[in-house]
Amino acid sequence: MMDQPMTTLGPAPVRFEPASADDLPTSIMAPDGAVAMSTHKLQVWYGDQEALSPTTLSFPEHQITALIGASGSGKSTFLRCLNRMNDGIATVHGEIMYRDTDVNAASANVYRVRTHIGMVFQRPNPFARSIRDNVTLALREHGMRDRQLLAERLEQSLRGAALWDEVKDVLDRSALELSGGQQQRLCIARALALRPDVLLLDEPASALDPIATLQIESTLQELRDQYTIIIVTHNMEQARRLSDNTAFFHQGHVREYARTADLFTTPRVGVTSDYIEGKFG
Numbered sequence: 516m517m518d519q520p521m522t523t524l525g526p527a528p529v530r531f532e533p534a535s536a537d538d539l540p541t542s543i544m545a546p547d548g549a550v551a552m553s554t555h556k557l558q559v560w561y562g563d564q565e566a567l568s569p570t571t572l573s574f575p576e577h578q579i580t581a582l583i584g585a586s587g588s589g590k591s592t593f594l595r596c597l598n599r600m601n602d603g604i605a606t607v608h609g610e611i612m613y614r615d616t617d618v619n620a621a622s623a624n625v626y627r628v629r630t631h632i633g634m635v636f637q638r639p640n641p642f643a644r645s646i647r648d649n650v651t652l653a654l655r656e657h658g659m660r661d662r663q664l665l666a667e668r669l670e671q672s673l674r675g676a677a678l679w680d681e682v683k684d685v686l687d688r689s690a691l692e693l694s695g696g697q698q699q700r701l702c703i704a705r706a707l708a709l710r711p712d713v714l715l716l717d718e719p720a721s722a723l724d725p726i727a728t729l730q731i732e733s734t735l736q737e738l739r740d741q742y743t744i745i746i747v748t749h750n751m752e753q754a755r756r757l758s759d760n761t762a763f764f765h766q767g768h769v770r771e772y773a774r775t776a777d778l779f780t781t782p783r784v785g786v787t788s789d790y791i792e793g794k795f796g
């Protein structure tokens with residue numbers, strides 16, 4: 516894992532307080548109590564339109580957390596804040612704690628934040644370059660020159676994304692010749708190359724067929740031991756199959772946050788129950 520400091524400020528404490536509107540748990544702990552990331556009263560506006568009400572959530576280390584909810588409920592807005600992808604687009608207030616550092620602080624080094632907290636988007640977006648370049652470009656930009664090290668990191672990242680066996684003999688072929696599912700796994704490999712701690716995925720399988728979707732899911736299952744994964748999905752079966760925890764977003768609020776098995780079998784809030792029963796969304 517990369518260990519450079521992200522900010523010149525001293526560490527800020529992680530604090531957990533009840534969400535403003537709900538008395539529901541906002542903190543789910545890993546068995547050893549480790550939390551990879553948390554937000555504290557994270558609030559977002561597009562212009563004068565509030566898209567996310569103050570949201571306090573914590574994400575246990577080495578678990579998969581799904582963010583579900585109807586279209587426009589604020590899931591992507593929340594996710595994109597976690598590695599500062601909303602900079603210049605939205606006004607974001609509140610704390611985003613990662614390793615005792617508030618990555619939402621003005622002093623945080625955004626470039627470095629994104630090496631620790633990687634992102635994979637809805638549509639596969641490989642560069643129009645070779646498979647090799649897609650994975651190694653950012654490493655070279657970070658100053659890695661040693662060919663042997665680059666080759667090792669390339670293989671590790673492609674193995675991590677469960678793509679190595681399919682591409683190891685065609686590494687210099689254009690990434691655009693890969694299937695959609697392979698391109699998305701390449702994008703995961705590209706994110707893994709920087710050795711992040713946290714992987715954010717915004718509906719990574721929504722553009723893929725069912726087989727490619729299952730491959731992405733099994734890849735994420737394999738990655739769970741080493742990474743903390745936060746995934747936005749519209750696919751409730753996917754959330755059930757894949758995730759340890761689920762947060763349900765509704766009209767810019769997190770209305771329920773629970774272990775996935777509990778949320779889907781015994782939701783505590785009526786609107787969650789209506790959503791998972793398909794009554795809206």
Ligand SMILES: Nc1ncnc2c1ncn2[C@@H]1O[C@H](COP(=O)(O)OP(=O)(O)OP(=O)(O)O)[C@@H](O)[C@H]1O
Nearest residue numbers: 561566584585586587588589590591592593604764
């Ligand atoms: N760049 C933007 N500019 C203005 N408003 C935006 C922008 N992005 C999102 N919004 C608005 O913020 C609200 C939350 O949108 P967001 O995309 O976070 O929802 P979502 O739950 O991820 O929806 P979907 O599942 O359709 O992606 C919506 O009302 C949306 O129209």
